[in-house]
Amino acid sequence: MGKHSCCYKQKMRKGLWSPEEDEKLLNYITKHGHGCWSSVPKLAGLQRCGKSCRLRWVNYLRPDLKRGAFSAQEENLIIELHAVLGNRWSQIAAQLPGRTDNEIKNFWNSSIKKKLRQKGIDPNTHKPISETVDKQKQLTAGKENSEKISEDSESAAAINSTSMTNILHTQELFLNKFSVSNETTGTNCKPDLPGYLPFQDLNFGHVGMNTSSSVCFNLNNSSTLPSISSSVFQGPIRVKPSISLPSDNPSSDIHGIQNWEASSFSNNGSSTSNGSTASIELQSNNSFFENNVFSWGMATDCGKPGEEEFKWSEYLNTPFLLGNTLQNQTSQTMYSDVN
DNA sequence: AAGATCTACAACCGCAGCCAC
DNA sequence: TGTGGCTGCGGTTGTAGATCT
Numbered sequence: 001m002g003k004h005s006c007c008y009k010q011k012m013r014k015g016l017w018s019p020e021e022d023e024k025l026l027n028y029i030t031k032h033g034h035g036c037w038s039s040v041p042k043l044a045g046l047q048r049c050g051k052s053c054r055l056r057w058v059n060y061l062r063p064d065l066k067r068g069a070f071s072a073q074e075e076n077l078i079i080e081l082h083a084v085l086g087n088r089w090s091q092i093a094a095q096l097p098g099r100t101d102n103e104i105k106n107f108w109n110s111s112i113k114k115k116l117r118q119k120g121i122d123p124n125t126h127k128p129i130s131e132t133v134d135k136q137k138q139l140t141a142g143k144e145n146s147e148k149i150s151e152d153s154e155s156a157a158a159i160n161s162t163s164m165t166n167i168l169h170t171q172e173l174f175l176n177k178f179s180v181s182n183e184t185t186g187t188n189c190k191p192d193l194p195g196y197l198p199f200q201d202l203n204f205g206h207v208g209m210n211t212s213s214s215v216c217f218n219l220n221n222s223s224t225l226p227s228i229s230s231s232v233f234q235g236p237i238r239v240k241p242s243i244s245l246p247s248d249n250p251s252s253d254i255h256g257i258q259n260w261e262a263s264s265f266s267n268n269g270s271s272t273s274n275g276s277t278a279s280i281e282l283q284s285n286n287s288f289f290e291n292n293v294f295s296w297g298m299a300t301d302c303g304k305p306g307e308e309e310f311k312w313s314e315y316l317n318t319p320f321l322l323g324n325t326l327q328n329q330t331s332q333t334m335y336s337d338v339n
Numbered sequence: 340a341a342g343a344t345c346t347a348c349a350a351c352c353g354c355a356g357c358c359a360c
Numbered sequence: 361t362g363t364g365g366c367t368g369c370g371g372t373t374g375t376a377g378a379t380c381t
Contacts, residue, residue, distance in 0.1 A: 016349070016375075038366065054367075055350065090369060101369075106348050 013047040017056055021046055025053055026061050059102045066098025070107055078104060079112060083126045 013021075028044035034057065037050035046053065070078070074096055081092045089101035089108075096104065108123075116123040 014351075059349075087370065105370075110347050
């Protein structure tokens with residue numbers, strides 16, 4: 001582990017790359033492709049290890065790299081994605097064409113972090129710093145009811161919020177009301193991402209103002225699964241309150257949209273349905289969310305959510321999504337049979 | 340003008356996961 | 361099943377230029 005085996009074979013150069021080295025590497029990869037990185041330095045005539053060559057290519061020499069400063073749009077997207085993904089730089093970079101994980105990581109550490117702190121926002125939690133301090137105090141004091149107090153302060157902050165940070169914060173408040181169950185095992189768990197369902201790009205614009213949000217599902221016909229359209233996440237997610245599942249068998253109601261309608265909407269007095277579309281009003285201060293367990297899963301054409309393990313990272317990297325990043329801002333659903 | 344400090348970002352390091360054997 | 365090679369990721373360090381004192 002650690003130093004790559006090829007680095008022991010001979011004295012390798014380290015440090016900054018010279019223009020001559022860049023040229024050798026660029027010429028070699030342009031002609032032959034990189035193939036096995038460990039063999040690249042020898043074939044390209046470089047006194048570097050393969051790992052160093054790979055890094056230089058990926059972060060600097062690749063022809064598809066975008067140069068120059070980050071735009072405000074890119075910056076905002078990074079902040080939003082970081083709120084969802086945390087320090088998963090490679091996944092964040094996958095949503096910003098022409099940018100590398102290293103570049104984004106550096107930009108975050110050198111610029112965005114500072115800006116957020118100046119605005120009183122904790123860059124790690126995306127919450128107001130004062131609240132983070134409060135939480136730390138609670139933890140230090142070892143109060144048994146710290147979680148309750150924390151939720152109360154979150155509610156207060158959410159109601160008063162208008163900034164994007166507070167919108168994100170409200171999302172977390174809202175999403176913390178969910179427990180997520182694996183529909184195959186039936187075990188409750190948080191999804192395999194930092195505690196968030198990827199809702200931040202949905203219709204959350206007014207969340208901070210009135211502590212409610214709407215999640216729109218495309219309901220085309222009785223055989224079509226609901227899907228969520230998002231510029232950050234695309235594809236069908238199924239959300240339902242398990243409290244009203246028609247049977248103990250969690251798979252029995254998977255395929256029918258009717259059950260979704262029944263379970264999802266009948267419990268929610270503020271939902272609407274107008275044929276081809278339906279939206280659910282989600283009230284963050286509604287006991288509906290306090291008392292229900294939600295399950296979620298990736299829908300496939302013939303499968304049940306949970307039959308295939310849901311891999312967030314892979315899903316984020318699908319072409320469906322990549323086609324809908326900054327290069328293409330128009331909404332486009334994975335199962336785009338809408339109307 | 341010169342040394343100190345700051346800033347941005349390039350590059351390295353250690354680790355984990357995957358795969359072939 | 362264990363081992364070693366390879367790749368990719370995220371944290372950290374190094375370095376050069378800019379700015380400050």
